[in-house]
Amino acid sequence: MASKQNFGAVVITGASSGIGEASAIYLDKLGYQVFAGVRRDADGEQLRRKTSVRLTPLLLDVRDEASIIAAANTVSAALNTVGLAGLVNNAGIVVAGPLEFLPVAELRKQLEVNVIGQIAVTQAFLPLLRKAQGRVINIGSDNGKVSVPFLGPYCASKFAMEALTDALRMELQPWGIEVSIIEPGTVTTPIWDKSITLADDIWNKLPPQAHKLYSAAVDATRNTANKLGKNGFPAEVVALAVAHALTAKKPKTRYVVGLDAQINIWLAKILPDRLLDKLIIQYLGLPKNP
Ligand code: NDP
Numbered sequence: 001m002a003s004k005q006n007f008g009a010v011v012i013t014g015a016s017s018g019i020g021e022a023s024a025i026y027l028d029k030l031g032y033q034v035f036a037g038v039r040r041d042a043d044g045e046q047l048r049r050k051t052s053v054r055l056t057p058l059l060l061d062v063r064d065e066a067s068i069i070a071a072a073n074t075v076s077a078a079l080n081t082v083g084l085a086g087l088v089n090n091a092g093i094v095v096a097g098p099l100e101f102l103p104v105a106e107l108r109k110q111l112e113v114n115v116i117g118q119i120a121v122t123q124a125f126l127p128l129l130r131k132a133q134g135r136v137i138n139i140g141s142d143n144g145k146v147s148v149p150f151l152g153p154y155c156a157s158k159f160a161m162e163a164l165t166d167a168l169r170m171e172l173q174p175w176g177i178e179v180s181i182i183e184p185g186t187v188t189t190p191i192w193d194k195s196i197t198l199a200d201d202i203w204n205k206l207p208p209q210a211h212k213l214y215s216a217a218v219d220a221t222r223n224t225a226n227k228l229g230k231n232g233f234p235a236e237v238v239a240l241a242v243a244h245a246l247t248a249k250k251p252k253t254r255y256v257v258g259l260d261a262q263i264n265i266w267l268a269k270i271l272p273d274r275l276l277d278k279l280i281i282q283y284l285g286l287p288k289n290p
Contacts, residue, residue: 008132009033009084010246011075013062013121014091016043018189019139022235023088023242028055030243035075037062037091062091062117063109072124083131086246089118090139094195095153097202098218101210106202107153114157119164126177133176137245138165139238140181142261146268148280150221154195169253180245181254184238185261192229196222213290220285233258 010027014020015036024036028051037060038044044057056078060071075084095102095110122136129136143151144158162181169179203210203218241255256262268276 007032007085007247008134009035009075009079009082010086010088010134011035011037011058011071011084011121011125012088012090013037013060013118015047015057016040018191019184019187019235019238019242020088020090021047023090023239024055025050026236026239026243027246028052030247032085032246035071035078037071060091060121062121063112065120068117068120068124072128075125076128079128081131084125084128084134085132086135086137087122087125087129088137088139088242089121091117092139092157092191094151094191094198095202096150096195096199096221097153097206098150098210098214099152100213101206102153102202103205107156110153110157111160114154115160115164118161122168129177130175135177135246135251136168136172136179137242138179138181139242140165140183142183142185142256142258142264144181144183145265146276146280149284149286150199150218165253178245178251179253180251182238182241182245183254183256183261183265184241185258185264186228186232187235187238187258188229188232189235192225192232196225196229216287216290217284220287224284 007030010032012020012024012034015024016038024034024047028034034055035058036044036047036055037058039061047057048055058071058074059067061067091113093113095106118138138161140161141158143155144162147155165179165181172179238257241257245251245255256265
C-alpha cells in the first residue's frame with residue numbers, strides 16, 4: 001500500500017466509477033485531500049465507504065455552469081486560504097454512431113461533456129490552482145491520436161483535448177502550473193456498457209435509410225466494443241499515471257498508458273493514412289460491401 005503523506009488537495013471530476021473512482025481512492029491512500037466530483041449523493045456516499053474521512057464528495061456536473069461554480073466555491077471555502085494541488089479532468093461519455101445520420105444534438109452533448117465542460121471546470125478552479133502552483137491533469141485517450149469509425153464524436157473530443165492541453169500547458173508555463181494529458185488504451189470500466197446502451201438508443205432512433213446502409217458495420221463495431229471493454233486493463237493502472245503527473249518533480253506532458261495505446265499511437269504515427277484505415281477496418285470486422 002502507498003505510504004501516507006500530506007500532498008494537499010485535489011479535485012477529480014467523474015469520480016463515481018472507473019478511472020475517476022480508482023484515482024480518488026489511490027490519491028486518498030497517498031494522503032491527498034480528495035474532492036471527488038459526483039452527480040448523485042448516493043455515489044459520493046458509496047465512494048466514501050472505500051476511502052478515508054479526508055475524501056469529500058463534491059456535486060459537480062461538468063455540463064452545468066451553476067454546478068461548476070458552486071463546486072469551486074465549496075472547495076474554496078473548505079480550503080480557506082490554501083490552494084489546490086491538482087485538478088483531474090476525468091469526467092467523460094462516449095457518443096457513437098454513423099456521422100452521416102448522427103443527430104447534431106448528440107455531437108453537441110459529446111463535446112459539451114468531454115471538451116467544453118473540462119475547460120469550464122479548469123477555468124473555475126484555476127484561481128485555486130494558482131494559489132498552490134497546482135497541476136492540471138486531463139484524461140485523454142489513445143483515441144485522441146487515432147480516430148475510428150462510428151466513434152467519430154468521441155475521438156473528436158479526445159483530439160480536441162490534446163490541442164487544448166498543449167495550449168494550456170504553454171499558457172500556464174510562466175506560473176509553473178504543469179498541465180499533462182493521460183492517454184489510456186482500453187480500460188475495463190462501466191463506460192463500455194454505458195456507451196453501447198447510449199449508442200443503441202441513438203441507433204434505434206435513426207431513419208430506416210441509416211439502418212439499411214450501416215447495420216452490418218454498426219453491429220460489427222458493437223461486437224468488437226463488447227469484447228474490448230471486457231478485456232482491458234484495470235483503472236488502477238491509470239490512477240498510477242495520474243499520481244505520477246501530480247507528484248513527479250518534472251511530470252510528463254503525455255502519459256501513454258497500456259501496451260495497446262502505445263501500439264495504436266505508434267502505428268498512427270508511422271503508417272500512411274490508407275494503410276492505417278485498412279488495419280482499423282479489418283480489426284473492427286467492417287463489411288467491404290455493406
Ligand atoms: P466511467 O463511465 O466509469 O466514468 C465516467 C465518469 O464521468 C462517471 O463518474 C460519470 O458520472 C462522469 N460523468 C459523465 N457525464 C458527466 C457530467 N456531465 N458531469 C460530471 N461527470 C460526468 O468511465 P471511465 O472511467 O472509463 O472514463 C473516465 C475517463 O477516461 C473518460 O474521460 C474517458 O473518456 C477516459 N478514457 C476511458 C478509457 C476506457 O477504456 N475506459 C480509455 C481512455 C480514456 P455518472 O456516473 O454520474 O454518469
